[in-house]
Amino acid sequence: MPSRSAAGVRTGVRVVVAGDRGTGKSSLISAAASDAFPEYVPAVLPPTRLPSDFYPDGVPVTIVDTSSSMESRIKLIDELKRADAVVLTYACDQPMTLSRLSSFWLPELRKLEIKAPVIVVGCKLDLRDERQPMNLEQVMAPIMQQFREIETCIECSSATLIQVPDVFYYAQKAVLHPTAPLFDQEKQTLKPRCIRALKRIFMLCDHDMDGALSDAELNEFQVKCFNAPLQPAEIVGVKRVVQERIRGGVSDLGLTLEGFLFLHALFIEKGRLETTWAVLRKFGYNDELKLRDDILPVPTKHAPDQTVELTNEAIDFLRGIFRLYDSDNDGSLQPSEFDDIFVTAPESKTLEALTIYFYCFNLLIFVFFPWTVDPYVDAAERTPQGNLTINGFLSEWALMTTLDPSYCLANLICIGYGGDPTSALRVTRRRSVDRKKKQTEKNVFHCFVFGPKKSGKSALLNSFIGRTFSSNYTPTNDVRYVANAVEQIGGSQKTLILQEIPEDGVKKLLSNKECLAACDVAVFLYDSSDEYSWKRSRELLLDVARRGEESGYGVPCLLIAAKDDLDPFPMSLQNSARVTQQLGMEAPIPVGVKLRDSKSVFSRIVSAAEHPHLSIPETEKGKKRKRYRRLVNSSLMFVSVTVGAAVAVVGLAAYRAYAARKNT
Structure with missing residues (x-):
């Protein structure tokens, strides 16, 4: 039970x-x-x-x-x-x-x-x-x-x-009321996760955001957590205890964050853990000091070809957060400004392990905001100084929503999203429905980037987020993501997520029947100066096309002829044009070595995703299967018409026989 x-x-x-x-x-x-x-x-x-x-x-x-x-x-x-x-x-x-x-x-x-x-x-x-x-x-x-x-x-x-x-x-x-999640008995200090939770609670209760809880805010906090107001004398007594024990715990404006944390450490030391736990649970925390599932209403029941996106309401909130913490108004966020935003954020599994490591070995604990580790590190546009632009900020959120909606929602709530949590995320329409309607309502598109080694996949991803071209080759061994906004004709803006698939990882990816379900578009790069690169890219394209036909999750595909400014191998253009024509795809998109003018490439990728019924490659086997289905359907229709006509003739004959008997 x-x-x-x-x-x-x-x-x-x-x-x-x-x-x-x-x-x-x-x-x-x-x-x-x-x-x-x-x-x-x-x-x-x-x-x-x-x-x-x-x-x-x-x-x-x-x-x-x-x-x-x-x-x-x-x-x-x-x-x-x-x-x-x-x-x-x-x-x-x-x-x-x-x-x-x-x-x-x-x-x-x-x-x-x-x-x-x-x-x-x-x-x-x-x-x-x-x-x-x-x-x-x-x-x-x-x-x-x-x-x-x-x-x-x-x-x-x-x-x-x-x-x-x-x-x-x-x-x-x-x-x-367990002690272990809250307090380190050996060091006699609050644990990092407890500090983050209490900081978030303090910030939520500091309505005027002046860095202190006034008497009115303290009283409101008391009523919310314990259903009983504090008497004026009790408030004075609380602040006196803090003032006597910790410097800076009380300011002219009220109880500071330092004082708030000290009070809870004091409750725990005195054996009154139920007080701190009552506060934490009132604000949605479970025994592991993570937000409870009922606080995170993440959509979980959806088809494999549906994804989760941020709503306009959540995006507007994030734009406001960006402006609020961009203290120097330079249109970008510095690391210190990030620290302020994510000081109360929950850690991912990777960050949790790092925090435990640093904590256990008495090392300096830095503020690990969510994008300091893979797959988010170096995944968005930054300034030359390494600061995150508004496009980079929103793109990181879009990536986090796509990969881990629950973690995204937890972060939203922890940094102060005050709306109904159910209004922050939405489930997109099925891609199979989009294909039938020949249009999509998505704002975020997920693109798989395939290609053999040294075909230029990493260079394409780096170009997308404004990284300068490097001639040094570094193989990509793990899946890598980048995300950015793409301006379309007419002024609309979509977010594109590029996922680089290492050549060695393609077989494992395609072994999963639903691997293409969440993919909106796939691109295949090849080095146009290298014949092997072209042949290998074509093999990958055919493998993906076959998997799409077998699983029913066919995706629009584009070929990109990278390093187009180098000498092409003989028959390069003819071979690639013939293959795309046979598969019913667009002609290959030529791109130079340094990808100086690559914006049009990303616009075409988004355009292909916006038209999910086009550019889906068809293999000969797939065409035969389609012709067979058409033949079967037409045969069934012929049989249906023939049977219907026969029934009508028999019915007419029967009626005439009945009429003749009636007249006689």
Whole structure:
């Protein structure tokens, strides 16, 4: 049974109790449930449920007893892997069971990759030898240092009911309000992801954007998170605590970001994690400090030949963000201005790994905005100084929307998109429908760039984003993307995404039946001075054409004769013209080595994508298949007409016979 609702809210907590035999597991569970010491308990209790009103959080707790015998090991492992929290027990009157925690149980949990928080519980406190007192904090400190998964240590007595309810309260609290995502116990600091989340919340609550929360804004924040206003004296008290403990935590305008972060670090240090978690969850964060799925209504049910684009409303918001953070009004964003935009942004999987690496090794943590890693790095137009233009800014967003709509929407929300999240993205019409209607409504076109090695693919991509031509050859081993705006005749502007497909990766790409579903247009480059390059490009074109015919996802295709200003190999023009004519495509587009006048090339690529019913190559096999279908359809039509005529004749004869009988 799931322990979360559709919105990610906990509907129950499952606590598994494990430990050596005879440490008091079953007695602890029975005493907690009945508030009395049991005279007799079975070896292993059935699952015990504490009702939702047992603890203040109002979430029911299911406690699962286990056996440590070898015969029950498989069941024990299964229960541990299903646990939300694990209670490990030792007996206060049996020191050996305490040492077994670090020698067996805790390493075993790691071996099984159990990620649940651990509560270490000393049972039978009433039986401890008073002549051998023990300082729990001193004994457990080195163990907790070694095993960070331990959340709390506590001792109790089922016989005298000392601290018995507290055991499962701490277990529930460790699940509902975990420390690990928020706070680094060793460094005594908030973790980077927690800081980003709290910064976003601060910025959302700072309505006048003056860098501080005024008394009115603080009160509004309090009401939103806790449904209760702050009294004036309470606001004064909060600010006094911050002023006394951190310089710059309070300004003349109110509570600063530094003060806001300090307050939450203080709550956590004082054990009031529920306060910080209440704030985070109110603003849409889950236990991993990522925005919940219900906050990110990304369209997921769509056909393979449909894509996701930003709506005009989202694009207008992004234009406003660009203007807001372009502090020097030079029409481009510097790295420092990027830092300001994406300081609250979520990290991608790649960025998450980098952040963890830097954090774990105590290295300087830079602000990783979303486009510092592949596939976004170096994928858009920049100024000679390396700043991002407005076209580059919007093109990066278009690329991110195409490749990872969920990540795009999370970034939009985190940088302050205040509209309905469902209004930020739209699903395009199916390309198969576009072909039938002979037009498309898309604003972003995805183009696959094929070609053999040294045909000029990378040079074409670099030219598209304004990179200067380089004669140095560097092979592309991985898929690469670039994106930019393309002005069309009539003043309309579309975004074109070029995806370079390495020659060695074509076979793997085409092995996927739906590989061409999201492709709006494909171009095939060849070095017009190299006969092998032409033959290989033609092979790639035929492979793609066949895959399109087999899958039903045929795409418009264009041939580009690169390095046209070099001496062409004999029969170059004739061969390429003949092939394009046979396949029903446009004639090859000539382009020089340095691609000085390449704008028209990109305009023609977009034009081909805008007319999805044209320039789709047809192989001889495809033509035969089409002729066969036409023949079958015409035959069926002939049979239908013939049968219809026969039925009419028979009907007329029958009517005449009936009329004759009637007259006689």
